[in-house]
Amino acid sequence: MKIKKAILTGGGRATRLYPITTTTNKHLLPLANKPMIFHAIEKAVEAGIDEIFINVNPGETDLQKYIGDGGHWNIKIKFYEQRGGPQGIAHVVKEAQDFIGNDPFLFYLSDNIILGGIKEMVDEFNQGRYDCLLALSEVPDPQRFGVPVFNENKELIDVLEKPANPPNNFAVTGIYLYGPKVFFKAFDNIARSARGEYEISSIHSYLLKNNHKVGYKEITGWWKDTGLAEDLLVANKLLLDQMGGSHFPNHGAIDASAQIVGKVKIGIGSRVGVGVKIIGPAIIAENCILENCEIGPYVTVGQGAEIKQAKINNSIILENCDINCDIKITGSLIGKGVKIIKKHHQEAEGHRMVVGDKTVIEM
Numbered sequence: 001m002k003i004k005k006a007i008l009t010g011g012g013r014a015t016r017l018y019p020i021t022t023t024t025n026k027h028l029l030p031l032a033n034k035p036m037i038f039h040a041i042e043k044a045v046e047a048g049i050d051e052i053f054i055n056v057n058p059g060e061t062d063l064q065k066y067i068g069d070g071g072h073w074n075i076k077i078k079f080y081e082q083r084g085g086p087q088g089i090a091h092v093v094k095e096a097q098d099f100i101g102n103d104p105f106l107f108y109l110s111d112n113i114i115l116g117g118i119k120e121m122v123d124e125f126n127q128g129r130y131d132c133l134l135a136l137s138e139v140p141d142p143q144r145f146g147v148p149v150f151n152e153n154k155e156l157i158d159v160l161e162k163p164a165n166p167p168n169n170f171a172v173t174g175i176y177l178y179g180p181k182v183f184f185k186a187f188d189n190i191a192r193s194a195r196g197e198y199e200i201s202s203i204h205s206y207l208l209k210n211n212h213k214v215g216y217k218e219i220t221g222w223w224k225d226t227g228l229a230e231d232l233l234v235a236n237k238l239l240l241d242q243m244g245g246s247h248f249p250n251h252g253a254i255d256a257s258a259q260i261v262g263k264v265k266i267g268i269g270s271r272v273g274v275g276v277k278i279i280g281p282a283i284i285a286e287n288c289i290l291e292n293c294e295i296g297p298y299v300t301v302g303q304g305a306e307i308k309q310a311k312i313n314n315s316i317i318l319e320n321c322d323i324n325c326d327i328k329i330t331g332s333l334i335g336k337g338v339k340i341i342k343k344h345h346q347e348a349e350g351h352r353m354v355v356g357d358k359t360v361i362e363m
Contacts, residue, residue, distance in 0.1 A: 002126050003177060006044045006106040007096050009089075010037060010054040010063045011082055017229060019359055020318075020335045025062050027110050029232065030316060032239040033265075033283040033300040035066060036226065039239075040110040041073060047122040049106060051076045053099045055092050058085075088197030094187050102180045109174025113235040115222040115242055118175060124217060125177040131212040132182065132204065134159075135175040137223040145171035145225075146201040148216065156216050158208055161193065161201035172201070173223050182212060229333045236316055237298045240281035248280065252288075264296070267303065285319070302336070310340075 010027050017026055027037040037054075044052060052070065056063050056079050063079065070077030082095050093100075093107055106122065118135075125133040134156075136148060147166045149158040159172055183203060190202040207214050224235050240263075248263040252270035262280025266272060269287040278284070279296035285303040294311040301307065302319030310323045315332040323329070325342035334340075 001104055001180065002048065003104045003106055003122055004049060005051045005053070005100055005103050006049045006108055007093055007100070008037065008040055008044070008052055008054045008108050008110045009092060010060070010079070010110060011057045011092070012086065020333060024318075024336065025060065028062060028066055030300060030302065030318065031113065031232065031236050032243065033285055033302070036113070037063070037067065037110040039113060040108050041067070043114070043118050044106060044108060045073045045075060046117050047106070047119040049075065052078075053096050054079050055082050055095065056080070086197075088193070089200040090187055090190070090198035090203050093183055094198070097184050104177070104179050107176040107178065111226045112174035113224045113226055113239070114175075114219060115238060121175070121217050122177065128215060129213065130177070130215045131179045132207050132214045133177040134204065134214070134216045135173045135219050136170045136216050137173050137219045138169050139171045140169070142166040142169050142171050146204070148172060156208060156214055159201045159204040161199045172204070173219060174225065176200070182207060232316060232333060233314060233331060236300060237314065240283070240298055240300075243281065252284065262297070
């Protein structure tokens with residue numbers, strides 16, 4: 001029985017990305033100017049998935065509005081709320097039991113970004129008659145993740161959740177495949193962890209200790225769990241690097257004096273004016289205005305943004321920002337509608353700021 005269904009995560013509060021995620025669902029933050037969750041949907045579709053279920057926070061409407069019913073990808077997408085509030089990753093899956101039924105399925109944490117596809121992993125699962133197949137990746141900080149335990153024959157025998165002293169440098173990434181019924185049987189036999197959550201590692205540990213066929217496949221390319229702003233910037237950079245030239249069309253109006261170097265995409269209705277230099281890879285979305293500024297490399301600019309006088313590299317600028325002053329910005333994540341402007345009517349005695357909780361400013 002081939003996998004045709006998938007569960008994707010769309011909930012959570014992403015507190016490590018505050019203040020941006022106080023108003024924007026983390027899964028809608030743009031990577032290479034495309035909502036993060038779109039990358040996960042596309043990987044699933046490439047692997048043969050035709051029905052996706054996405055969990056959302058109670059009262060969430062933004063994800064539904066941006067993603068729609070799946071028609072854009074020629075699949076079906078449905079949304080469901082996690083009842084009773086956050087109770088762990090495994091509980092997200094349990095809440096989708098009515099959708100999944102007795103079918104095998106893919107579970108994909110949408111804030112995991114990988115280069116390359118997952119079709120090969122899905123094909124191996126379909127052919128190998130596994131009860132569960134896990135994607136592993138070598139990381140410098142395995143104590144932040146579920147960590148596999150191997151025997152002397154390199155066979156998987158257990159999974160530890162965030163161990164203080166990891167037995168190796170591998171992490172179980174947020175891409176999991178399950179056969180019919182096995183996940184929900186395991187869930188009914190695990191307890192909450194010390195932090196009060198149903199851990200996905202407990203599911204895998206139960207399956208391994210009860211003679212289920214659990215395999216693993218190492219992700220040999222790049223994988224990132226985008227939990228921090230720095231992770232988003234790294235993911236943005238690598239995604240831009242791997243995109244071919246055909247992904248960088250010019251649909252804007254460019255002044256004859258402007259310099260465009262390398263792979264640069266300019267959206268419909270955008271105006272690149274006098275004194276502008278854009279160094280690719282970079283993406284300028286629709287209806288932006290650029291004047292006397294230098295953008296790139298590794299910059300994505302959201303729609304409706306205006307940038308004047310500034311120099312910006314290695315940054316993600318969300319929609320409708322107004323940056324109009326002589327400033328150099330690097331390694332930054334700037335939220336929707338942010339204004340960074342010079343005080344014109346008199347020489348400023350100091351900087352005037354209206355700054356939200358947990359904002360970081362280096363000057």
